[in-house]
Amino acid sequence: MLFEKITVVQADGTLLPGRYVGTQGAFIRYLGTEAPQGDWGERIDGTHGVLMPGLVNSHTHVPMTLMRGYGDDLPLDTWLFDRIFPFEDKLTADAVYWGSLLGMAEMLSTGTTSFSDMYCFCDSVARAALECGIKANIGRGISCFDPGQKFSNLPACREMEELFATVHGAGDGRILIDVAPHSEYTTRPDILYDAANFAARYHARLQVHLSETRKEQLECVGRHGKTPARVMEESGVLDRPVTAAHCVWLTQPDMEILAAHPVTVAHCAKSNLKLASGIAPVPKLRKMGIPVAIGTDSAASNNSLDMFEEMRTATLLAKGIARDPLALPAGETLFMATRQGALSQGREDCGDIREGFRADLVILDTRRTLMTPCHSALSNLLYAANGSVVALTMADGRVVYRNGEFPGLDIEKIRWEAVQAVNKILER
Numbered sequence: 001m002l003f004e005k006i007t008v009v010q011a012d013g014t015l016l017p018g019r020y021v022g023t024q025g026a027f028i029r030y031l032g033t034e035a036p037q038g039d040w041g042e043r044i045d046g047t048h049g050v051l052m053p054g055l056v057n058s059h060t061h062v063p064m065t066l067m068r069g070y071g072d073d074l075p076l077d078t079w080l081f082d083r084i085f086p087f088e089d090k091l092t093a094d095a096v097y098w099g100s101l102l103g104m105a106e107m108l109s110t111g112t113t114s115f116s117d118m119y120c121f122c123d124s125v126a127r128a129a130l131e132c133g134i135k136a137n138i139g140r141g142i143s144c145f146d147p148g149q150k151f152s153n154l155p156a157c158r159e160m161e162e163l164f165a166t167v168h169g170a171g172d173g174r175i176l177i178d179v180a181p182h183s184e185y186t187t188r189p190d191i192l193y194d195a196a197n198f199a200a201r202y203h204a205r206l207q208v209h210l211s212e213t214r215k216e217q218l219e220c221v222g223r224h225g226k227t228p229a230r231v232m233e234e235s236g237v238l239d240r241p242v243t244a245a246h247c248v249w250l251t252q253p254d255m256e257i258l259a260a261h262p263v264t265v266a267h268c269a270k271s272n273l274k275l276a277s278g279i280a281p282v283p284k285l286r287k288m289g290i291p292v293a294i295g296t297d298s299a300a301s302n303n304s305l306d307m308f309e310e311m312r313t314a315t316l317l318a319k320g321i322a323r324d325p326l327a328l329p330a331g332e333t334l335f336m337a338t339r340q341g342a343l344s345q346g347r348e349d350c351g352d353i354r355e356g357f358r359a360d361l362v363i364l365d366t367r368r369t370l371m372t373p374c375h376s377a378l379s380n381l382l383y384a385a386n387g388s389v390v391a392l393t394m395a396d397g398r399v400v401y402r403n404g405e406f407p408g409l410d411i412e413k414i415r416w417e418a419v420q421a422v423n424k425i426l427e428r
């Protein structure tokens with residue numbers, strides 16, 4: 001495919017107007033000011049377009065799209081114990097599959113080409129991702145407080161072995177399996193230790209929740225005499241590349257622990273605001289050299305998976321709290337939501353528009369009111385746009401969304417099946 005005379009926005013916000021971008025197979029093979037020689041297949045007129053790297057959602061639970069709007073404005077414990085957990089107890093592999101496809105369709109139509117996920121029934125999540133063309137780092141959530149239970153006997157352990165044997169690396173590397181001990185507050189330290197060793201054995205990356213709420217932080221100190229970050233460090237979880245979601249309540253020593261290990265923080269601003277957990281100290285984390293990526297968390301606590309909203313919330317919060325309009329500028333925020341996210345997933349050749357990179361690309365339509373006038377494509381995409389301005393999404397060189405259509409997917413069937421799955425769960 002050849003994009004002609006298009007304004008390119010690179011991951012760090014660099015604007016390159018009037019460019020030609022050619023893709024062959026899964027890769028970007030040309031980026032220049034002149035039309036390249038040869039046959040590049042379909043040509044796309046970019047006069048009314050902005051080409052940006054695909055967004056990377058670095059923390060979500062995509063099957064929970066089924067629980068979008070299912071109990072809002074409730075205290076956190078009531079929401080979890082009276083709504084979410086009883087619903088989840090009745091989930092089936094089939095429900096997870098349709099819920100995943102629904103969430104993935106939302107992500108593709110709003111410009112997200114890759115996401116990191118933590119949930120159960122992960123073979124259903126992987127199957128959905130393979131079918132719709134999106135990239136995914138999939139972690140089977142591990143949690144265990146039962147003193148009589150061994151790591152090797154956990155259903156999660158057996159499922160992970162199966163996932164590594166069957167789908168890890170599938171779809172030309174689109175599907176990667178991560179090891180995902182859910183959090184300190186749901187998992188014994190020795191299970192965290194075993195999970196870290198398991199990850200080392202499979203050369204896998206990890207995902208965790210860390211210091212999301214004040215309660216989590218205080219109870220951990222009560223339980224172990226140390227913070228969740230320290231517990232994670234001592235159990236070896238931070239020795240391998242790990243994405244730590246939230247990180248709202250970190251202490252100064254906690255931040256020093258993170259800075260000394262290969263940790264990427266997944267900043268989930270909207271979810272933290274909606275659940276009233278607090279606000280992660282993003283500028284401070286970045287100043288300490290800790291990479292920060294951006295995630296939506298699930299549609300149960302967000303309630304959308306639109307990364308444009310997430311980027312804007314992140315930059316506005318940083319500015320408002322610092323009382324500094326220069327805090328977290330547009331280019332840096334875009335980098336967090338693209339290249340930084342790709343690196344957190346171990347995808348070195350993703351998350352930017354450069355020759356040799358994977359063709360994970362998004363076109364925004366500059367004819368939309370939200371994009372008019374266009375003094376700066378970067379300003380528009382950060383401070384004005386939402387996912388509805390996406391005209392086309394490409395992942396690994398394949399068009400996966402275009403003007404309301406999902407090639408190869410029956411979106412009406414997905415919506416219908418997802419609603420049926422919800423109804424069956426509520427009737428049970």
Ligand SMILES: [Zn+2]
Nearest residue numbers: 209245297298
């Ligand atoms: Zn989460």
